[in-house]
Amino acid sequence: MDLAPRTSKELLRKLRRLRRKFEVVAVVCDSKSVARQAAKDRRVDLLSFPPRKAHNRFFDRAEAELASNALSCLEIDMAPVLYLKEFPRIRLLSNLRTETAIAKKFNVPIVISSGATNEHLMRNGHDYAALATLFEISISTGLRSLSEIPGSIVERNRKKLCSKYVAPGIQVIKEGEDCPDK
Structure with missing residues (x-):
């Protein structure tokens, strides 16, 4: 379930x-307050940050520490x-390098998903693992x-x-009849 709360x-x-x-519950973190709340809540499995807003990516050290404690x-x-x-892709890759380095430092697991909205964006697992090397994730970790x-x-x-x-x-x-009463 993907949640996108305001x-x-x-x-x-x-x-x-x-x-x-x-x-599985994933939260799309469009604001800092939602990102912080999602990172500290144990009911959230995945923290997702929208790529279209490079300046609104909130995965930082504080976020990573909260996520690490909450098993997100x-x-x-x-x-x-x-x-x-062009530039949007370069900016995204730079952000992903930074975020994966922070996640590794705080032992926050990383989940790679296709994010595909049509069949043209689908790739096999090894292709995604190879792409993940662009932001410092090894093939085996990918x-x-x-x-x-x-x-x-x-x-x-x-x-x-x-x-x-x-x-x-x-x-x-x-439970039931085979449990002795005290």
């Missing part, structure tokens, strides 16, 4: 309503790397960012969506 209050309201219905990941859509031309990391997010959240899940570290083992 305010942090709207984000909290949507998370309360939708988190238990979807395996930085999502990088590869489609803009393919369709942007491949992990395409498969292992998203897979671990889905696995972790499926456990949370299970009816036996109560809270982090707590789940129902037995």
Whole structure:
């Protein structure tokens, strides 16, 4: 589920309503307040920053520290790397280099997604991993960012969506008649 809230209050309201219905929740961070709230909320899996607003990319050291503590990941859509031309592409690559360096420093996992809106923007995983080297991500890390990391997010959240899940570290083992009363 991709959420694009305008305010942090709207984000909290949507998370309360939708988190238990979807395996993966991504937040498009169009403002600094939304980015900060999303980074510190454990219900958010992916932080996504729109490529069209290079000056409005809010993934900085403070954001990375919050995301690291909340187990959120930085999502990088590869489609803009393919369709942007000239200076906008150069600016995007520069921003992505900076953001990936910050994410690595604070151990924030990076998820690479296609971001494709049509079949012409689709590529295979190795192509995306090769493109990720443009912003200082190795091929092996790029491949992990395409498969292992998203897979671990889905696995972790499926456990949370299970009816036996109560809270982090707590789940129902037995219930009903075979449980002794005290």
